[in-house]
Amino acid sequence: MSLTVAALVKTTVRRNLQILETLLDKAAAHAAAKNFDVGVLLGSRLAPDMFPLTRQIQLASDMGKGMAARLSGQKPPSFEDVETTLDELKQRLARTAAYVESIDDAAFDGAEQREVRVPTRTEEFVFGGQDYLVGFALPNFYFHVTAVYLILRHNGVELGKRDFLGAR
Secondary structure (H helix, E strand, O other): OOOOHHHHHHHHHHHHHHHHHHHHHHHHHHHHHHOOOOHHHHOOOOOOOOOOHHHHHHHHHHHHHHHHHHHOOOOOOOOOOOOOOHHHHHHHHHHHHHHHHHOOHHHHOOOOOOEEEEEOOOOEEEEEHHHHHHHHHHHHHHHHHHHHHHHHHHOOOOOOHHHHHOOO
16 A cells, blocks of 8 residues: 555544444443443543543544545535434444545545635634645544543543554
């Protein structure tokens, strides 16, 4: 595999969505072993002003599909944020991975120079493709993946660095 934008985006998103699925499985096993509802973990957050685990998964999904869509010249698909269960979150991760994988690699040609527009609640950010990928999309994606790991670790789920990095 050569290091192209398509390869980088698809590999990063696929790998980290698989890691999130594994983390959710470990959360379920932990809740079962300790005899409590896994929903407690899904509603947990690191700080009062941070989003809970469920929203962190949704945002990781949004960042992954948004990164792939924008860099391939497409509009990101909209997924409603309606997940309330572990299974629903895992289904969202699978839908996100399927979408990202469905994009033809050729659609990423020229992504480094492509103008990327990201609307927010208060403004619109405009980037060159490379700046968007390196300075915005990847850091945001990893932020939400890391938040999921940290929320679970903080709540006693036995996780280590290998769980964050995934299987080799």
